[in-house]
Amino acid sequence: MPPPKETEFTEALGEPVAGNGLLHRRAFLRGGVLFAGAAGAVSVAGVSIAANPIGIDAPPSMLAPGRPFSPYGSPAATEAAVIRSFTLNERAPGTGSSRTPHHLLNGTITPNGLHFERHHNGVPTIDPAEHRLYIHGLVDRPLVFSMDALMRYPMESMIRFVECAGNSGAAATALNPPRNTVQGIHGLLSCSEWTGIRLAVLLDEAGIQPDANWILAEGADAAAMSRSIPLEKAMDDTLLALYQNGEAIRPEQGYPMRLLVPGFQGNLNVKWLRRIELTNGPTHTKDETSKYSELMPDGTARQFWLEHGVKSFIARPSYGVNLSGPGLYEISGLAWSGYGRITRVEVSADNGASWADAALGEPIVPKALTRFRLPWEWSGQEAVVMSRATDERGNVQPTRDVWRTDFAPGQGYMYNGIQNWAVSATGEVTNV
Amino acid sequence: MSRAPGIIFGFLAIVFLVLILWSRRDDTAVVMTEPELTEEGPVDLVAGPAVADPVPAAPDPAVTPAPAPAAPDAAAAPAAVAAAETPPPADPGPATVVAGAVEAPREVARGPGLGAPATAEEIARLNISIPPDGRNLPPGRGTSAEGALVFAQQCVACHGSRGAGGDGMVTLTGGLGTLTTERPVKTVSSFWPHATTLFDYIRRAMPLNAPQSLTDDQVYAVVAYLLSVDDIIPIGTVLDQTTLPLVEMPNRDGFVNWWPEPAAARN
Numbered sequence: 001m002p003p004p005k006e007t008e009f010t011e012a013l014g015e016p017v018a019g020n021g022l023l024h025r026r027a028f029l030r031g032g033v034l035f036a037g038a039a040g041a042v043s044v045a046g047v048s049i050a051a052n053p054i055g056i057d058a059p060p061s062m063l064a065p066g067r068p069f070s071p072y073g074s075p076a077a078t079e080a081a082v083i084r085s086f087t088l089n090e091r092a093p094g095t096g097s098s099r100t101p102h103h104l105l106n107g108t109i110t111p112n113g114l115h116f117e118r119h120h121n122g123v124p125t126i127d128p129a130e131h132r133l134y135i136h137g138l139v140d141r142p143l144v145f146s147m148d149a150l151m152r153y154p155m156e157s158m159i160r161f162v163e164c165a166g167n168s169g170a171a172a173t174a175l176n177p178p179r180n181t182v183q184g185i186h187g188l189l190s191c192s193e194w195t196g197i198r199l200a201v202l203l204d205e206a207g208i209q210p211d212a213n214w215i216l217a218e219g220a221d222a223a224a225m226s227r228s229i230p231l232e233k234a235m236d237d238t239l240l241a242l243y244q245n246g247e248a249i250r251p252e253q254g255y256p257m258r259l260l261v262p263g264f265q266g267n268l269n270v271k272w273l274r275r276i277e278l279t280n281g282p283t284h285t286k287d288e289t290s291k292y293s294e295l296m297p298d299g300t301a302r303q304f305w306l307e308h309g310v311k312s313f314i315a316r317p318s319y320g321v322n323l324s325g326p327g328l329y330e331i332s333g334l335a336w337s338g339y340g341r342i343t344r345v346e347v348s349a350d351n352g353a354s355w356a357d358a359a360l361g362e363p364i365v366p367k368a369l370t371r372f373r374l375p376w377e378w379s380g381q382e383a384v385v386m387s388r389a390t391d392e393r394g395n396v397q398p399t400r401d402v403w404r405t406d407f408a409p410g411q412g413y414m415y416n417g418i419q420n421w422a423v424s425a426t427g428e429v430t431n432v
Numbered sequence: 433m434s435r436a437p438g439i440i441f442g443f444l445a446i447v448f449l450v451l452i453l454w455s456r457r458d459d460t461a462v463v464m465t466e467p468e469l470t471e472e473g474p475v476d477l478v479a480g481p482a483v484a485d486p487v488p489a490a491p492d493p494a495v496t497p498a499p500a501p502a503a504p505d506a507a508a509a510p511a512a513v514a515a516a517e518t519p520p521p522a523d524p525g526p527a528t529v530v531a532g533a534v535e536a537p538r539e540v541a542r543g544p545g546l547g548a549p550a551t552a553e554e555i556a557r558l559n560i561s562i563p564p565d566g567r568n569l570p571p572g573r574g575t576s577a578e579g580a581l582v583f584a585q586q587c588v589a590c591h592g593s594r595g596a597g598g599d600g601m602v603t604l605t606g607g608l609g610t611l612t613t614e615r616p617v618k619t620v621s622s623f624w625p626h627a628t629t630l631f632d633y634i635r636r637a638m639p640l641n642a643p644q645s646l647t648d649d650q651v652y653a654v655v656a657y658l659l660s661v662d663d664i665i666p667i668g669t670v671l672d673q674t675t676l677p678l679v680e681m682p683n684r685d686g687f688v689n690w691w692p693e694p695a696a697a698r699n
Contacts, residue, residue, distance in 0.1 A: 142550040152546060216561055284563060301623070
């Protein structure tokens with residue numbers, strides 16, 4: 001398949017920069033799309049106006065005191081649909097996952113209550129006063145840490161995504177593109193500001209012996225979930241995370257402590273961390289042999305494939321996020337890479353025939369979600385929109401067909417193929 | 433007489449100058465003694481940056497040092513309290529020093545050194561990991577006949593008869609020879625590379641409704657049963673610390689290590 005034709009970049013704001021109505025990424029900012037005002041007007045109705053003695057129109061909220069303070073805030077009642085989705089496994093209610101509703105969110109930080117969950121046997125209840133973290137194995141001094149001790153260590157904060165290795169797998173494995181939302185397909189992905197202690201500080205304190213080259217991390221949950229992590233990564237940017245978006249990590253995210261292994265598959269970010277063993281070679285646990293390894297066409301499996309490839313999807317429009325008539329829209333979505341920063345996101349509105357550069361939201365943080373946006377003048381005709389991300393290492397997001405040639409049928413771990421959305425003439429959006 | 437005001441002014445000016453110098457000398461003295469104070473303990477390291485980005489392609493605006501939350505007993509000055517209560521860390525050992533000074537220029541923060549020694553007995557009681565070489569396998573033994581009974585009581589409800597799955601259950605057996613077909617079936621029999629992993633996982637996490645409730649003998653036995661279903665081991669084989677690591681799984685050579693990522697795979 002020949003590479004898609006690149007459309008010449010144009011500075012003429014308001015003029016199409018790629019096929020089927022894609023406008024320059026700064027068109028909204030520089031007034032280049034003023035012409036669209038009349039055609040794109042959205043009717044305003046349903047505003048309730050109450051009477052008052054001074055004859056000024058005012059909504060009821062201005063005519064009576066609002067409710068008082070609350071100890072812990074919660075979303076507006078009218079946002080009740082913005083929730084995690086999950087399917088209850090009746091045989092094993094604590095196993096499975098819940099998903100972040102990216103099609104209903106904006107920005108890049110995931111609210112703590114909407115961070116995706118993946119549990120292997122439920123969410124444990126842990127008393128931090130009783131919890132201990134052990135570091136042992138190939139170390140000079142096996143150590144045990146209490147929460148009180150850890151709270152006195154130097155901490156730092158970093159914004160990083162966490163993504164399940166199985167995220168988007170349905171898009172890779174389904175015979176037909178799944179009729180499902182961004183949440184249902186790509187919802188095992190979230191992004192937070194994590195605060196904690198560099199794991200290197202604690203490993204150094206224990207004294208790493210020369211023959212150690214992996215660590216084993218184990219959780220205090222009912223699955224005793226355990227994974228091997230390369231020591232090189234553990235000594236680099238791996239964090240013993242205690243806080244998420246400013247508050248103590250929530251129970252479903254590993255309270256009182258978890259690993260944050262930036263850019264690596266989610267399963268390594270072991271929650272409820274209780275034990276780290278320094279080892280020579282990986283331990284070959286269940287979740288790094290039978291699971292989270294990817295079968296290739298020759299029958300062998302790729303093991304310890306740990307870094308998430310460059311990836312993106314358009315969230316608006318997307319399945320269930322339909323268009324309400326021809327006119328001006330902002331295409332918006334998320335891009336990320338386990339290898340570092342996003343350097344480019346291209347968008348196509350003509351099924352990949354031509355592409356235009358989207359605006360990238362600042363700051364662009366390595367191994368974090370990056371928001372991209374691009375104005376689009378939708379003509380009302382059928383269209384297929386898609387996004388293609390590039391990272392600072394030069395990785396370019398592959399198409400689904402290209403990705404699938406590397407693996408055996410039915411494989412979907414670490415899938416990062418391009419997501420296509422078809423827009424019908426009535427504005428209904430489906431997955432193609 | 434006419435020179436008196438000048439003399440007085442001059443005297444006052446000298447006194448003023450001396451006072452200024454005196455006060456500045458005090459300031460200077462404080463500044464100069466600060467590093468000496470901090471060298472008595474890890475105070476400066478607590479406040480400093482943790483670990484420098486080894487490859488800082490560009491400043492990372494999202495990474496900011498965060499002050500350590502104050503523990504209740506150290507609310508006013510946690511660093512100072514740490515220094516006062518805690519002796520400097522024990523000799524970090526030549527390995528750490530050499531690695532930091534010679535091999536890697538990486539800047540490593542040091543914590544306050546509050547890890548308590550963990551005894552070998554303590555570690556032995558909580559270390560349940562079994563690597564492929566079988567190190568750390570516990571005493572005990574089991575056979576497939578004994579394991580069939582355990583399986584019938586503890587496992588069959590979620591894994592089906594003989595571990596064959598079905599009806600949404602997790603399949604453990606069968607699937608041999610399918611990995612190169614259009615419908616690969618990954619089971620313990622067809623896919624798992626190490627029998628030790630089966631022992632490790634059952635012992636730590638099964639059965640799902642009562643993890644770590646099986647005895648070591650029961651775990652050896654149920655492993656023996658599962659491995660006998662597809663004739664990976666003969667009926668009657670006794671599995672124990674010695675024999676389990678010797679089991680050759682059919683797919684033991686079926687995995688390609690992707691860490692570090694092969695250069696050919698990079699684009």
